Amino acid sequence: MAFNNKPVLVFWEMTNVCPLKCIHCRADAINFPEEGQMSTEDGKNLIEQIAGFGTPAPLLIFTGGDPMSRTDLEILVQYASSKGIKSAIAPAVSESLSKESLKRIKELGVLSISISLDSSAEEMHDYIRGVPGTYKKTIQAIKDALSIGLNAQINTVVMKHNISQLPAIFQLIRNLGITTWEVFFLITTGRGSNALDIEPEDYESTCNFLYDASQYGVVIRTVEAPFIRRIVRQRREKGMYWMNDKYKSMREDLYIRCGKPFTTSSISMAGTLDGDGILFVSYTGSIYPGGFLPVELGNIKHLNISTVYRDNELLLDIRNRKFSGPCGACSNKDVCGGSRARAFAYDDNILGSDPACIYTTEAKRFTKKIL
Numbered sequence: 419m420a421f422n423n424k425p426v427l428v429f430w431e432m433t434n435v436c437p438l439k440c441i442h443c444r445a446d447a448i449n450f451p452e453e454g455q456m457s458t459e460d461g462k463n464l465i466e467q468i469a470g471f472g473t474p475a476p477l478l479i480f481t482g483g484d485p486m487s488r489t490d491l492e493i494l495v496q497y498a499s500s501k502g503i504k505s506a507i508a509p510a511v512s513e514s515l516s517k518e519s520l521k522r523i524k525e526l527g528v529l530s531i532s533i534s535l536d537s538s539a540e541e542m543h544d545y546i547r548g549v550p551g552t553y554k555k556t557i558q559a560i561k562d563a564l565s566i567g568l569n570a571q572i573n574t575v576v577m578k579h580n581i582s583q584l585p586a587i588f589q590l591i592r593n594l595g596i597t598t599w600e601v602f603f604l605i606t607t608g609r610g611s612n613a614l615d616i617e618p619e620d621y622e623s624t625c626n627f628l629y630d631a632s633q634y635g636v637v638i639r640t641v642e643a644p645f646i647r648r649i650v651r652q653r654r655e656k657g658m659y660w661m662n663d664k665y666k667s668m669r670e671d672l673y674i675r676c677g678k679p680f681t682t683s684s685i686s687m688a689g690t691l692d693g694d695g696i697l698f699v700s701y702t703g704s705i706y707p708g709g710f711l712p713v714e715l716g717n718i719k720h721l722n723i724s725t726v727y728r729d730n731e732l733l734l735d736i737r738n739r740k741f742s743g744p745c746g747a748c749s750n751k752d753v754c755g756g757s758r759a760r761a762f763a764y765d766d767n768i769l770g771s772d773p774a775c776i777y778t779t780e781a782k783r784f785t786k787k788i789l
C-alpha cells in the first residue's frame with residue numbers, strides 16, 4: 419500500500435548523544451551534542467512542517483541517541499501537542515529515564531514509549547547494549563511506564579546472539595503485560611556489523627516464528643523485514659509454510675512457553691517501507707527515507723518535508739514499486755517491496771533487491787503442510 423499523501427510516521431533523531439555502546443551501533447558512548455545539532459527553534463520549525471501535512475498529522479517519534487538528554491525535550495513535546503501532533507518517544511536507558519520524567523512527558527502529550535530489550539537474560543542484554551546494569555534499568559523503566567498508564571512497546575534487534583532467545587523474549591514481553599513488540603532486523607554496513615547479521619534462511623525462520631507469535635494477542639511489527647507480509651499472505655491465503663530446523667525449534671519453544679496460538683495474527687498487511695509511510699530527520703535536519711538509509715533528500719532548514727515526501731522522484735519510485743531484480747519481478751511487491759535500506763547497503767541501489775529475502779531462489783523449500 420502506498421502512503422502517497424503523507425507518511426504515518428516521522429522519526430526525528432533529536433540528538434546522537436547516547437550513554438550506551440551497543441554492539442550493532444557505535445563503539446563508544448557519545449556524551450556531548452555533535453556540531454550542527456538542530457536547535458530548539460529548528461525543532462519547532464520541523465514540528466510546524468509536520469503539522470503542514472494536514473490533519474491527522476503523522477505520528478512524530480522523538481528518537482536519538484537519547485532524546486531524554488535534550489534539555490528542551492519538554493518544550494518540544496509540548497509544542498508538538500499544541501500543533502495537534504501526536505508523539506511517541508524512544509529513549510535510551512539512561513540516568514535521565516525515571517518514573518518522574520516519564521510522568522512529565524506523558525502529561526505534556528507523549529502517547530507511548532518504546533524501550534529496547536534484546537535478551538531475556540541479563541548478561542546478554544547488557545553485553546549487547548555495552549553497559550552493565552542496563553537490563554535491570556530496562557525492566558524497571560518498562561514497569562514504571564506501565565504503572566503510570568503510558569503505553570509501552572518493546573523493541574528487539576535480531577542478531578546471531580539472540581535469535582534463539584526470541585521465544586523467551588516473547589514470553590517475557592507477555593509476562594510484563596506489553597502489547598506491542600517491534601522487531602528490528604540489521605542493516606549491515608561492512609564495518610563489523612556483518613558478523614552479527616543472520617542468514618537469509620534465518621530471516622525466513624524468524625519471520626515465520628513472528629507470524630506464530632502474532633497469534634497471542636500481541637501486536638507485532640517488523641523493521642527492515644517487509645517480506646513478513648509476503649509470508650503472512652502465503653500462510654493465510656495459500657496455506658504455505660516454511661520449515662527448517664531453526665524454525666521448528668523456535669516454534670516448539672514458543673508452544674512450550676506460551677501454549678498454542680489462540681487468536682488471529684496481528685500483523686498488518688498495510689505496512690510501511692522507507693519512503694513509503696516513513697520519513698526520517700537526522701539531528702542536523704537532513705531528511706532521509708528511513709533511519710537506516712543514508713541517502714539524503716534535503717534539509718528541513720531549506721526544504722519543506724511535505725514537498726520532499728510528495729515530490730521526490732526516488733520516493734515516488736519506491737511508492738510506485740519501480741524496483742529492479744527479484745523485487746521488481748515479485749508478485750508480492752505490492753504488500754512487501756523489500757528493505758530499501760538493505761538493497762542500498764548491499765548494492766548501492768536503493769531500487770534494487772533485498773538480499774535477505776529467500777523467496778525467489780528458495781521457493782522449493784516451501785511445503786503445503788507443517789512437518
Ligand code: SF4
Nearest residue numbers: 745748754755756775
Ligand atoms: S522478492 Fe522482494 S518484494 Fe518479493 S517478497 Fe522478497 S523482498 Fe519482498
